[in-house]
């Protein structure tokens with residue numbers, strides 16, 4: 001296979017003609033394939049169907065502490081669910097709050113809460129001049145959408161092989177008190193699938209922010225979503241923070257969205273006593289209590305944290321071949337061209353591909369014209385602006401395997417066409 005960067009113009013031209021023929025052949029097939037969002041496929045949804053048999057009209061609806069789950073109350077959620085989430089979030093049970101059907105919703109609420117309630121003796125963020133947030137990139141578009149919604153200035157932090165650039169984070173948070181937070185997906189980050197190393201977690205736990213109201217938004221959405229033989233371990237941020245007297249720094253989130261059903265699972269958060277006091281004070285106005293029947297259903301279905309881990313393995317069986325298909329296709333079609341790079345993840349929901357700088361938009365456009373939908377270019381960056389126009393997020397979970405194979409063929413051809421066009425122009 002041709003290395004595009006060192007190939008002659010003549011060779012590139014004939015490669016381009018060949019690729020265009022292949023591309024046109026795909027276009028004539030009227031494909032309609034979707035690799036845009038990280039949604040579980042039907043096979044994965046079916047895994048959890050028997051959760052609906054757990055509760056019936058003649059079931060006992062009492063939680064383990066005797067609370068009737070059909071009624072109002074228990075703002076913090078069922079103790080049996082708190083115990084499970086404590087292990088998922090690696091934080092003490094008494095610092096867990098179980099919420100509704102979405103962790104993203106709890107993240108939004110947390111920021112909204114800090115807008116109107118000051119933390120650590122500081123003014124509410126709404127009354128402070130400027131609020132800045134650090135955004136490891138590439139990252140999760142919906143995180144950036146929340147901080148954009150509240151009008152915060154977002155600062156890109158490059159992701160390195162074992163987590164975000166900690167030198168840059170330490171330098172920025174220790175010198176600028178307008179920086180109030182950072183978004184983190186510490187295990188199988190969205191989209192690169194990177195697991196933060198012990199050193200990165202320890203450095204987060206020992207940050208010395210200039211702003212007394214700086215908080216780490218630790219979104220552990222993929223805490224049990226391993227699909228390799230040896231799952232990668234994440235150090236407990238909360239434990240590390242405790243060692244440094246920094247337990248007020250992190251606010252942690254997760255949910256069962258991609259374990260049972262997205263939008264119909266159970267979400268939770270963990271935070272120190274000081275943070276929880278402020279957060280619960282807001283929740284008590286917001287709701288009398290979340291859906292405890294769904295919590296009970298989940299608690300009885302899984303029984304304990306180990307039940308969650310075992311269930312996640314069933315998802316892994318469906319997901320692994322899909323991820324293998326994506327990686328195999330990238331390796332076979334793009335490796336030797338040297339115009340694309342990617343990270344091979346061991347879990348999570350995405351594969352992040354960096355095509356040749358200046359080629360992401362064009363690659364996505366070519367895919368679209370051939371009937372393959374990808375996440376929009378720039379979506380993995382704040383303000384939808386990828387300064388290199390290079391990052392593309394691939395979501396392999398949703399399309400059936402056969403379709404995924406075809407979609408990846410189209411993707412690789414498109415990335416190659418876009419790269420040759422760019423090189424020729426230069």
Ligand SMILES: Cc1ncc(COP(=O)(O)O)c(C=O)c1O
Nearest residue numbers: 102103104140185190221255257
């Ligand atoms: C990093 C991350 N956090 C949160 C979510 C959404 O979680 P939930 O369904 O609990 O709101 C997603 C969904 O893709 C995600 O990738």
